[in-house]
Amino acid sequence: MTQIAKLALEDGTVFTGTAWGAIGERDGEVCFNTSMTGYQEILTDPSYRGQIVTMTYTEMGNYGVNLEDLESEKPHLAGFVVKQLSQRPSNFRSQQSLHDYLARHGIVGIAGIDTRALVRRLRTQGAMKGVISSIDLDNESLVRKAKNSPGLVGRDLVREVMPTAPRNWTEGLNTWAKLPLESNPAFADKQLHVVALDYGMKWNIARHLSDEGCRVTILPGTATAEEVLSYEPDGVFLSNGPGDPEPLVYAQDCIRGLLGEVPVFGICLGHQLLGLAAGAKTFKLKFGHRGANQPVQNLLTGKIEITSQNHGFAVDDTTLPACLEVTHRNLNDNTVAGLRHKEFPAFSVQYHPESSAGPHDSRYLFRQFREQMLAQEAATPSS
Template structure:
């Protein structure tokens, strides 16, 4: 039996399709991701907290769901939209269907709409607030709810996804690690360094990278104070990805500013933005963000172009960049800053996701670069 569901945008646009996954009504910022694969990693990426994600690839779910390719305990996004939900899945690693997984975790999803039309609208108008519902099917009511729902600017979404206490990363020999070892990443080759990860909503493939290089990985909540981090005797501190607007996170700005010059720092995505803010820069909201596994980035040091995975709706404002920071990478689609480095301290960050998962491996070298900095002390 077909279940009707509707998506209403704050500009008055309404899309009617078929609901799958959980029943209910949710609100969020409607965005799109251009990846062809990796829907399970997208579902479980905490950086999507507060967002309704539209996949541009037309058929989603064809290889099912498994318990390995997750980036967090549970999905964090608000809702999920696809052109067509594949009701038949086929993969030797599959353990279940996409629809059953979404239902299990309470994620409301929508299929059967013209996602090309929706994506074009977002590209023209910018990311918009929306309501996705299987219960209220009245267009006027849904549009009004969308207009009155909260946006992302000024909200601290990190507190909704970061851990409540410090913990050690379990460096279990999972499938990913086994693959890295086969490629030559010997877990004991470089000795053991202590990497402290400030978790603002960290993807699990990041600590896997650190562990595969022989490091002890200590994960602490994103609001941990600088003196408490230094008591852990870190050889380096990682600043993780995470959701939403970086500017309201005053506690993170303060901690990072106090750590600069005292220990090597490496930031990814939100962590890169927070490092820049801690140095005195500003951030701004992009019109519709960068989300996908096919984003070209130029490494200004080598002149090489990397194809990268990205997921962010904010970026560092170049005109506000302080003298202590220099640009190391640029996004080739819109020329925005994709990486910075501190001119005096051992600190750098990138806007893209070198851990991939899913996505290309062009930027894996950044983990090796940080490892080299950590080893030198």
Template sequence: MSRIAKLALADGTVFEGEAFGAEGEVFGEVVFNTSMTGYQEILTDPSYCGQIVTMTYPQIGNYGVNSEDVESGGIKARGFIVREYCRRPSNYRSDRSLDELLTEQGVIGIEGLDTRALVRRLRVEGAMTGVLSTTDLDNASLIEKAKSSPELSGIDYVKEVMPSESNDWASGLDELGRGLQEFPSDKSQAEPHVVAIDYGMKWNIPRHLRESGCRVTVMPGNSSAEDILKLNPDGVFLSNGPGDPRPLNYAVETIRGLLGQTPVFGICLGHQLLGLACGADIFKLKFGHRGANQPVLNRESGQVEITSQNHGFALVADSMPEDVEVTHLNLNDDTVAGIRHRKHNAFSVQYHPEASAGPHDSHYLFHQFKSMLNT
């Protein structure tokens, strides 16, 4: 038996569709992702905390879900919007359906609405707050809730998704699970030691750091520079994470305390925070970059990399201080996609070189980071 669900946007637009997953009502910033695959990784990416995700690819759920293709301990997106949900998944790796996963984790899904019309509205008007509900189906009530719900800007969502304590990360790309455990005292202790500051880190990032031959300690996003440097790291990694970087003064102060003390590499939110720590400004993109097909120009090599991206904010190019160089540009809109400090061993990119599912053009960045480490 079908269940009705409705999505109301803050501009007064209402979309009706059929519910799958959990019952209930949620609000969040409504955004869209243009990837054709990787919906399980998208849902479990902590960078989507506070957001309701729309997939532009029309059929979602056709290969089911499994226990391996996850980027965190559970779904972090607040809601999920698709054109057509596949109720009969077919893949040898699937162990349950997307509907079962959403139901287990209390996340509402909606299908059957015109996602092309929704995405067009978000592109024209910009990403905006919305309410997704299976319980309140009154249009006027939902619109009022959408208008009165808080916007994503100015809220610290990192505190909702970062870990509460430090851990060592043991697993590489060919090993399953999160891999948090104590390291043995032999080979791993001889490997360069990287502290990964977790602002909502995708699990595939420490897997890549391990794969490149580094020992990895994960520390919470609110760790101080003093506590990090006590571990004598050979380098520090700044992770991705959700929302607006501007409220994260504690993270910016930590990064300022690390510059010049140890090599630093940042991805996504970590890139934005490095830019803020260096003195650059941030602005909110109209509808963000979310998808696995974003072209980026490497200004040093002249090569174009196809990249996976997920962010709603960007560094202001004209605000870069003299000691910061722009190394990469997003070719869709010329926004800053990479920076490097001219005096300190510190660089960052706005995209995800570790992407899974996604292109592999930018894996070299992990090896570039390793070559900078204090070993």
């Protein structure tokens, strides 16, 4: 027997559909992603913590789920909304159905609603707090719960997804083969040591750093600058992560202590935190940028990059201090998509160059980070 589920928004709108995945109830900010594929990478991206994700493409689950395409150990989002769920996954790499995967990890889903109407409402009104439930089907009750839910602004969600202890990363790209400590043999002449501050990092980022010949040490995002520097890194990476960057004062303080000491490269939340640490401010976007088809212009080269993005906040370019230069712009709304520090070797982008899932246009940024570390080492007098 088909079980009913409902999705209620804080503005009083209620959608009725079919329950799938886990049976239960979760609240979160309702957002949408325009990717046609890559749902497994979206589900396991820690940046979606606290969000109910709506996919705009009409069918999800058609190629199932496999263990190689995970971006973290488990799904982190609050709920998953689709127009149609494929009941028969067909792919030689598939190991289980999307329904079974979500049920196993306790993620509540709803299917069969008019996702086009939902997305039009979110684009018009902005991202809203919501509740997805297959146990409480009372409209008034659900709307009340949506209104009373905490939302994203002002919350520190990083502490809910970051690792609790340091670890050494051992995987590269392609087959995710285990790497020796010397990493990619193409860079055997000089192995660089990168400390990655994990605020909710996608695994493919660490794989890219490894493929650039780097030994990668991952530290919790709460690490101090003194703790980071005690590992004697050649560079520091600032990862993606969920939610509002402004409450993360500990991360901003750490980054300030690192600027000028080692080269720094930030992605997504790491980009926002670098901006805040340098003196800029951030703001909440109306409905965010989430998808694998976001156009960005590199202002330094003039080239256009198609990028994968997932964020609901952005750096406010009207607050940029003199030490920061905008290097990339989102061509959909002209928001800041990249920054460069004018005094210290530090840069960041608002999108995901690790291309999982998404286009490969921006992978050059990892090579740029490596070159920056080598230049810094060459410019540092030997003791």
